[in-house]
Amino acid sequence: xxxxxxxxxxxxxxxxxxxxxxxxxxxxxxxxxxxxxxxxxxxxxxxxxxxxxxxxxxxxxxxxxxxxxxxxxxxxxxxxxxxxxxxxxxxxxxxxxxxxxxxxxxxxxxxxxxxxxxxxxxxxxxxxxxxxxxxxxxxxxxxxxxxxxxxxxxxxxxxxxxxxxxxxxxxxxxxxxxxxxxxxxxxxxxxxxxxxxxxxxxxxxxxxxxxxxxxxxxxxxxxxxxxxxxxxx
Numbered sequence: 541x542x543x544x545x546x547x548x549x550x551x552x553x554x555x556x557x558x559x560x561x562x563x564x565x566x567x568x569x570x571x572x573x574x575x576x577x578x579x580x581x582x583x584x585x586x587x588x589x590x591x592x593x594x595x596x597x598x599x600x601x602x603x604x605x606x607x608x609x610x611x612x613x614x615x616x617x618x619x620x621x622x623x624x625x626x627x628x629x630x631x632x633x634x635x636x637x638x639x640x641x642x643x644x645x646x647x648x649x650x651x652x653x654x655x656x657x658x659x660x661x662x663x664x665x666x667x668x669x670x671x672x673x674x675x676x677x678x679x680x681x682x683x684x685x686x687x688x689x690x691x692x693x694x695x696x697x698x699x700x701x702x703x704x705x706x707x708x709x710x711x712x713x714x715x716x717x718x719x720x721x722x723x724x725x726x727x728x729x730x731x732x733x734x735x736x737x738x739x740x741x742x743x744x745x746x747x748x749x750x751x752x753x754x755x756x757x758x759x760x761x762x763x764x765x766x767x768x769x770x771x772x773x
Contacts, residue, residue: 548722550634556587556625556765559677561684567625568764569680570618570645570687574707575714577632578617579610585624590687592616598691603627614700616645618687619764635717640710642763643703644679645686648695651702667761676761 545551558566567587580589580603587603593615601609603625610630611617619625631637643651650656660679665671690699732743759766 544634544721544725546725548632548634548725550629550631550637552629552631553583553759553768554627554629554762554765555759555768556585556619556621556627557677557680558621558623558625562681563684563688565620567621568619568762569676569683570616571642571683571763572616572645572703573613573631573637573641574643574703575613575633575718576636576641577610577612579608579630581628581630582607582609582625583628584626585621587622587625588620590618590620592687592690592696594696616687616690616696616699618684621765633718633722635721636714639714639717640707641714643706644683644763645690645699646679646682647686647689648698648702650682650686651699651706654706657706663761669760671761673761680763 557568560566570590582603582605584605586605589601589603589609591599591601591611593599593611603609603619619627633641644657644661645651646657646660650660660682663671663675663679667676690696735741735743754768759768761767
């Protein structure tokens with residue numbers, strides 16, 4: 541059985557980019573997730589997250605050590621680093637974010653063209669430590685342009701439609717990952733409750749402790765900064 545964190549949650553550490561984007565704000569790449577809820581636990585520094593969502597429109601939220609903030613699928617989010625911003629990131633549906641659940645807010649004509657989108661989103665060596673960071677900055681700056689287009693034109697629904705169409709080829713794989721991950725974790729709890737009702741302690745006798753070392757100090761290039769991931773496979 542795959543060794544998962546509780547509830548099939550993914551965890552990583554993020555050091556947010558501190559270079560300036562075309563609109564003068566230092567920070568990360570605006571994007572959304574199609575299936576996953578994301579949470580931030582701020583551990584150092586200060587900053588903000590700008591969001592565009594179906595319910596709240598544009599909003600800006602302050603981040604400081606101790607802040608816990610989360611948002612549901614479809615929320616476009618952009619991290620702004622006011623200084624030394626470091627975050628523990630928690631993601632639902634572990635495995636889906638790495639399988640392409642995120643869509644960067646490139647201009648709509650790019651998102652509507654799978655070939656152009658793939659070219660604009662690609663990083664050298666997959667963003668491995670030591671990869672050329674200028675490519676990450678270039679795609680971030682293009683996504684910032686698209687983010688402002690969405691704010692100005694109120695085109696969120698059009699972006700959702702383009703993002704869904706872009707990811708259609710991946711959905712069968714996502715369903716399998718969900719079935720083996722978050723769905724199985726919830727079903728396991730249901731089986732355990734049923735066992736307790738039947739006075740069956742079998743799963744209690746199988747109790748154990750798991751741990752992993754911390755992530756490497758040198759992070760790979762992520763959408764919003766240098767990303768240090770914990771491996772639980």
